[in-house]
Amino acid sequence: MTTSAVAHRVTRTAILLALMLFAIVPLLSMFTTALAAPGSTPQGLSWPSDPHWNNFVDAWSAANFLALFRSSTLIVLGVVPATVAMATAAGYALAQLNVPFGKAIYGLLLVGLTLPFEALITPLYYDLQSMGLLGTRLAIVLPLIGLLMPFGVFWMRAHFLGAEQALTEAAKVDGANTWQTFRRIHLPLATSAWSALAVLFFLASWNQYLLPLVLVDDPTKRTVAGGLGAFQGQYGTDIVLLCAGSLLIILPSLVIFLIFQRNFVKALMQGAVK
Amino acid sequence: MRSISSPPVMRQASPMAEPSSASAPTQTVVPCRTTRRARHWRALLWVAPGFGMYAVFVLFPMLQSVQYSFYDWDGIGPATPAGLDNWKAIFTQPELLHSVEHAFILIIFYTVLPVGLGLVAASLIRELRPGAFSTTARVVLFIPQVLPLVAAGIAWTWMYSSDGLVNEVLRAVGLDQHTRAWLGDFTFALPAVGVIGVWVMLGFCTVLLLAGIGKIDPALYEAARLDGAGRISEFFAVTLPGLRRELVVCTTFTMIAALASFDVIQIATQGGPGYQTMVPGVEIYRLTFLQQHVGQASALAVFLAALVLVVIWPIQRLGREK
DSSP: OHHHHHHHHHHHHHHHHHHHHHHHHHHHHHHHHHTSOTTOOOOSSOOOSSOOTHHHHHHHHHTTHHHHHHHHHHHHHHHHHHHHHHHHHHHHHHHHSOOTTHHHHHHHHHHHHTOOTHHHHHHHHHHHHHTTOTTSTHHHHHHHHHHHHHHHHHHHHHHHHTSOHHHHHHHHHTTOOHHHIIIIIIHHHTHHHHHHHHHHHHHHHHTOOHHHHHHOOOGGGSOHHHHHHHHHHHHTTOHHHHHHHHHHHHHHHHHHHHHHHHHHHHHHHHHHHO | OOOOSSOGGGGGOOTTOOOHHHHOOSTTTHHHHHHHHHHHHHHHHHHHHHHHHHIIIIIHHHHHHHHHTTEEOOSSSOOEEOTTHHHHHHHHOHHHHHHHHHHHHHHIIIIIHHHHHHHHHHHHHHHSOSSHHHHHHHHHHHHHHHSOHHHHHHHHHHHHSTTSHHHHHHHHTTOGGGOOOGGGOTTTHHHHHHHHHHHHHHHHHHHHHHHHHHTSOHHHHHHHHHTTOOHHHHIIIIIHHHTHHHHHHHHHHHHHHHHTOOHHHHHHTTTOSTTTTOOHHHHHHHHHHTSOOHHHHHHHHHHHHHHHHHHHHHHHHHHHOO
16 A cells, blocks of 8 residues: 555656656756857757856847837736726626626627637738828737737626625615725725736737737837747747747746736636636 | 626616606606616716727727628729638638648647646646645646747747757657657648647646636545545546536637637748648738738638637537536
């Protein structure tokens, strides 16, 4: 019994370690490659005898990362607060208020939940062209708000459906109007829901690739992911520089994830399963 | 379970109701009714901004796609009606048909394998005592999910290249004759791209399933133990049925990602070699922006959107049962 228990523990650890290795090895391979001599073609995973940390600096200036980060930040600031606010309001109304045509509105939004971005990219291109927005950051921001909306409303509605009904009643008895009930009671209680949504939307905007690729030619007006795509096109053969650049671009997403890791995963569970 | 703040009377208020002043049926209720009806319509204001953005940038373009799909248009000159030609092409032109086939093959890699491996990983992590190892396992497995897919594409393009790690490992264990440029190989390019999907989705599935396991009543596990159930029968009797909803969420999310994949393939292979890894998402992009076949691209786009709905619908129903 004990030997089989030990055997089980060993297999368990071995399987988990193998899966973790699978998850992390491509990133490690990128890292060691990024430290190799510039212009060389190193082996897949080997610690360079003399690590060239300077490659990160070279990649930083080669891809004009400062402009790229600034652009991404502007896009995120344009998308995330607006989308979270609109989705929170709509989600609250659809869950707690008696919205005329509420069922139909929610039904239409649910269709958008499964709609692939590629299915819309062609008409979006011509629409934004006729609006004169092609090539500007607004060409990324505005469609992204619309595209993220179904998930946001779905997420916030699920939260507000679970909100304590007695609180609404109590507020009403105290003479609070709809706005006051929302602002003073339900919004503070929804902090974990909308902040998790904000993190998800941050990642979705920061990592967005298709919209910038198609709608904005100038890489310095794109998201970092879009810029990374352009960088790959330009430096695809210089694997060392490409790996260094990619790692720089991954870093913010990674840091955000590690900081919010606990809340993030918890909120994801709550929201996803409702 | 549905909660509404207004009293039940208001629920059946017909949206098409006559103007409120005329509708006052009886004496005493009048003032109350008008304010309530006004409040009822005011609820639309809460929904309007979000729904407006959605209508302008999602619903309207979707309808345009449907319209474009019946025309022959190069994006600049006049469009000529094309009847059902663009739609017929999806089922008759091999390259379009193959792209749809590939999307379905990718489901094996994006959905079946991550959900399967995720179940294994989650059951194993559950047995661990909470501590550094179980937290590390969760975080490390989840990392690929938060990175831009573009970065995943670049990392794996390097892994699969002639000098990359995959070939290095094969050489190290003496399998030199099996080394190749994986993404340029007619047979292996699609599975190779698929493995990137496994890499991205595994952590998402593991973490979600793990959370689901955490919600299963521990008494059920104890009961199974008392009945003399082994680890395997315990898994099928307790864990699997308890994870129904999480499995539905995982399957839905990953299937959409498989059918609508774009980023990874555009970066890693751009559909090549030949059309071996072409998927609808990349094909739509190429048709519109490289070949100027806007009508054909739109037909494929509408088809893809419908396909996703048709595939997802039964799974959602499955989750709602009971």
